[in-house]
Amino acid sequence: xxxxxxxxxxxxxxxxxxxxxxxxxxxxxxxxxxxxxxxxxxxxxxxxxxxxxxxxxxxxxxxxxxxxxxxxxxxxxxxxxxxxxxxx
Numbered sequence: 001x002x003x004x005x006x007x008x009x010x011x012x013x014x015x016x017x018x019x020x021x022x023x024x025x026x027x028x029x030x031x032x033x034x035x036x037x038x039x040x041x042x043x044x045x046x047x048x049x050x051x052x053x054x055x056x057x058x059x060x061x062x063x064x065x066x067x068x069x070x071x072x073x074x075x076x077x078x079x080x081x082x083x084x085x086x087x088x
Contacts, residue, residue, distance in 0.1 A: 008071070009037060011060040023048035025056065025074075040074045048081055059083040 009027065016028040023042030029035045039056070042048065049055070056072070063070050069088040074081060 007037070009039075011063065011072075014060070017053040017057060019048070019050070019053040023052070025053050046076065052081060055081075056083055059085060 009029070013029045013031070014027045015030045015034070017039075018026050018028070018036075020026070020042060023040070023046075024038060025040040025042075025048070026036050026038050029037065040048065040052070052074075056074070059072055063072070063085055070085045071088050072083055072085050075084045076082075
């Protein structure tokens with residue numbers, strides 16, 4: 001799901017993930033234009049961990065073996081940032 005929560009992106013469409021200095025996580029898609037979409041908007045107030053994009057890739061890889069469609073969201077709580085998957 002994109003940062004504005006309006007679009008869903010298939011994991012198979014993602015060919016690269018990038019973490020900016022401000023904590024923004026963006027994905028490049030495997031379409032003809034290789035469009036880039038923002039998955040998580042960074043913030044000066046709350047730092048994302050340096051391996052946040054790797055955590056997302058790990059989550060997507062784990063879901064590759066699951067049956068059925070899953071929605072993946074970034075969440076922040078008392079323990080910090082983490083990825084949450086839920087069935088569609």
